[in-house]
Amino acid sequence: MTTDPQQQQMIREAMKAIAERRPGRSKLVYDKTKRTIVAVTDGAQTPRALNITADDADMFAVATLSAQWLTDRWATLRRERVVPVRFSSWDDGDALTQFELGPLPAYSLVEGVVLLGEETPSPAGTTLRIVLHLGKGPVSEDSTFVAPDGSIHHAKTQVRNNGKDESLDTQFVDLQPELALRRSALLETNVLKHKTAVLFGLGTGGGHAAVELAKCGVGRFDLVDPDRLTVGNVVRHPGGLSQVGRLKIRVMRDMIQDKNPDAQVTIHPIEVTAENIETIRPLIARGDVVICGTDNRPSKLLINRLCVKQNKVALYGGAFRRAYGGQVLRVRPKASPCYECFVAAMPEESTDEEISSQGAADAIAYSDRPVAVEPGLSLDVLPIANMLTKLALMELVADTSSTLKVLKADYGAPWYLWLNRPEPGTRYADWPPMSESIDEMTINRWYGIDFARDADCPVCGDFIESIAASYGLDPKNFGDLPAPPTKE
Amino acid sequence: MWTSDQRNRLYLENEILHREGFTQFSVYWYKDTDTYEASGNTWSSSGKLYTLAIPIPSGFPQARPPMYITYPAPLYAANGTPISALGVSHDMHTLAPSSGQVQICHWRDNRWHSGILLHKVFLKGLIWIEAYEQHLATGRPLAEFVSTMKEYA
Numbered sequence: 001m002t003t004d005p006q007q008q009q010m011i012r013e014a015m016k017a018i019a020e021r022r023p024g025r026s027k028l029v030y031d032k033t034k035r036t037i038v039a040v041t042d043g044a045q046t047p048r049a050l051n052i053t054a055d056d057a058d059m060f061a062v063a064t065l066s067a068q069w070l071t072d073r074w075a076t077l078r079r080e081r082v083v084p085v086r087f088s089s090w091d092d093g094d095a096l097t098q099f100e101l102g103p104l105p106a107y108s109l110v111e112g113v114v115l116l117g118e119e120t121p122s123p124a125g126t127t128l129r130i131v132l133h134l135g136k137g138p139v140s141e142d143s144t145f146v147a148p149d150g151s152i153h154h155a156k157t158q159v160r161n162n163g164k165d166e167s168l169d170t171q172f173v174d175l176q177p178e179l180a181l182r183r184s185a186l187l188e189t190n191v192l193k194h195k196t197a198v199l200f201g202l203g204t205g206g207g208h209a210a211v212e213l214a215k216c217g218v219g220r221f222d223l224v225d226p227d228r229l230t231v232g233n234v235v236r237h238p239g240g241l242s243q244v245g246r247l248k249i250r251v252m253r254d255m256i257q258d259k260n261p262d263a264q265v266t267i268h269p270i271e272v273t274a275e276n277i278e279t280i281r282p283l284i285a286r287g288d289v290v291i292c293g294t295d296n297r298p299s300k301l302l303i304n305r306l307c308v309k310q311n312k313v314a315l316y317g318g319a320f321r322r323a324y325g326g327q328v329l330r331v332r333p334k335a336s337p338c339y340e341c342f343v344a345a346m347p348e349e350s351t352d353e354e355i356s357s358q359g360a361a362d363a364i365a366y367s368d369r370p371v372a373v374e375p376g377l378s379l380d381v382l383p384i385a386n387m388l389t390k391l392a393l394m395e396l397v398a399d400t401s402s403t404l405k406v407l408k409a410d411y412g413a414p415w416y417l418w419l420n421r422p423e424p425g426t427r428y429a430d431w432p433p434m435s436e437s438i439d440e441m442t443i444n445r446w447y448g449i450d451f452a453r454d455a456d457c458p459v460c461g462d463f464i465e466s467i468a469a470s471y472g473l474d475p476k477n478f479g480d481l482p483a484p485p486t487k488e
Numbered sequence: 489m490w491t492s493d494q495r496n497r498l499y500l501e502n503e504i505l506h507r508e509g510f511t512q513f514s515v516y517w518y519k520d521t522d523t524y525e526a527s528g529n530t531w532s533s534s535g536k537l538y539t540l541a542i543p544i545p546s547g548f549p550q551a552r553p554p555m556y557i558t559y560p561a562p563l564y565a566a567n568g569t570p571i572s573a574l575g576v577s578h579d580m581h582t583l584a585p586s587s588g589q590v591q592i593c594h595w596r597d598n599r600w601h602s603g604i605l606l607h608k609v610f611l612k613g614l615i616w617i618e619a620y621e622q623h624l625a626t627g628r629p630l631a632e633f634v635s636t637m638k639e640y641a
Contacts, residue, residue: 274547297598301550343601458602464496471507478499484516
């Protein structure tokens with residue numbers, strides 16, 4: 001396909017003239033001297049051979065409209081013979097996408113109408129008109145609309161541009177069937193539609209996990225994060241520069257619904273702290289899986305306590321410093337180690353956290369010894385986000401007959417370790433090169449690692465009973481504490 | 489509102505303090521406000537009096553409790569500057585003060601977990617006091633003495 005804009009314009013005009021069977025300003029002719037087809041416009045000839053391919057046929061602009069949207073308005077259209085419709089205009093009008101199709105509009109909008117029959121006049125000021133002509137099959141064409149009453153209509157779309165009407169291709173789309181097509185054989189889409197994922201922390205890891213779950217068909221989301229998207233976030237976060245300054249939960253809500261328009265997304269711009277526990281607790285209660293992607297330990301400890309208490313499976317994902325690797329911990333309350341067990345069993349691993357934001361840096365820094373935000377590549381964080389998503393998905397389809405069930409044994413461990421590089425100064429520095437090792441641990445491989453619950457864990461174990469017993473105390477006899485001494 | 493687990497934990501903390509020989513400290517319940525504080529007077533090796541106070545946060549034990557020196561107040565550095573004026577200081581091992589009271593850095597947020605008992609927190613407070621007096625005697629940063637003693641904590 002040619003990329004020369006002049007050639008593209010000439011071919012477009014010539015092909016349109018051919019399609020409409022009328023003489024145009026441009027036409028395609030065979031140049032005997034060059035032995036190829038060239039485009040000619042009013043005597044001017046394109047300088048090079050065109051090398052026209054099948055892709056050139058796609059140079060016509062296209063207007064995309066939801067078939068369901070039109071079905072819902074069919075009664076109105078029958079009665080009024082006209083319904084208004086708004087389009088996002090992309091790439092100088094090369095693609096006109098119905099505004100309601102997704103939550104993210106283009107900078108430029110085009111007002112249009114759908115008309116029933118050619119004779120229906122367009123309202124004044126209308127830029128785009130889609131005229132439905134009653135006809136017969138075939139119904140397989142994109143531009144064919146089958147009305148609720150079974151009648152078949154062929155659409156012709158015109159857009160007014162610089163005082164002239166130009167034809168566009170029209171395509172009606174069926175959102176849900178087309179979205180489900182590539183996952184229906186693998187996932188219980190109808191089951192996922194009614195599942196709720198609760199995500200705490202919508203940074204790079206949480207953000208990517210949210211979008212991936214939406215792509216899988218998860219239908220309900222609770223997003224918790226008080227932070228706004230910054231310029232520094234953009235090189236890793238799903239959100240882009242055009243969204244800087246927005247709350248991350250709003251950015252992610254739109255991205256989720258851009259992938260899964262039926263998803264119900266509730267947003268909560270709050271910190272994960274004990275002060276907000278009355279808001280957080282019911283979110284966890286209604287979740288089918290909890291994903292904790294926060295960047296500080298106090299929030300993880302709090303989520304862990306609430307999830308264990310409410311018997312909710314929780315996943316804790318995080319990158320190591322400078323994203324040299326990362327880990328995911330899955331907690332099935334009482335059945336696997338909880339986050340506090342993890343902290344007790346692996347104090348170094350649980351403390352090795354990436355300093356990905358100024359807030360995280362400030363939290364561990366003395367103000368006279370500032371800690372810098374550390375660099376970390378998006379591509380090094382994404383494997384962790386993907387594992388986080390996969391484990392969440394496994395939990396969500398656990399009680400169904402999904403194809404993913406065959407992975408149950410593969411994902412039996414509670415803790416998953418991934419290394420992007422053998423970082424100097426870490427216990428992984430001497431790992432052998434991936435290219436030389438088959439049976440030793442290397443980078444770029446996931447390792448599921450088992451470890452035992454702490455029977456005396458303060459959250460999922462018998463901490464109080466155990467400690468009390470070691471001091472010869474009986475918790476049954478615990479009472480009130482003394483009042484403070486009176487100050488003199 | 490405190491859970492029964494939290495109230496049991498605080499009762500246990502009080503018992504452990506006393507059974508571990510930290511009888512100068514207790515966990516108190518302020519019935520009117522339904523709040524808790526662990527506190528007490530203690531004496532350094534040189535015989536000077538200090539008061540340590542740990543107001544119990546509502547998220548305890550998952551939330552790290554802050555520890556303050558409430559007496560003497562103000563508490564001065566060797567150069568005569570109130571330590572609270574230094575704010576968050578690596579050299580003095582302090583975190584953000586509250587109402588002019590010095591907050592000792594015992595565990596950082598990213599190291600704290602629910603298994604740490606209050607008697608260990610008070611132990612770190614006692615170490616800080618000894619390091620503080622060395623700082624007063626030598627003028628060298630308190631952090632130098634804390635790091636030396638940390639291995640024995």
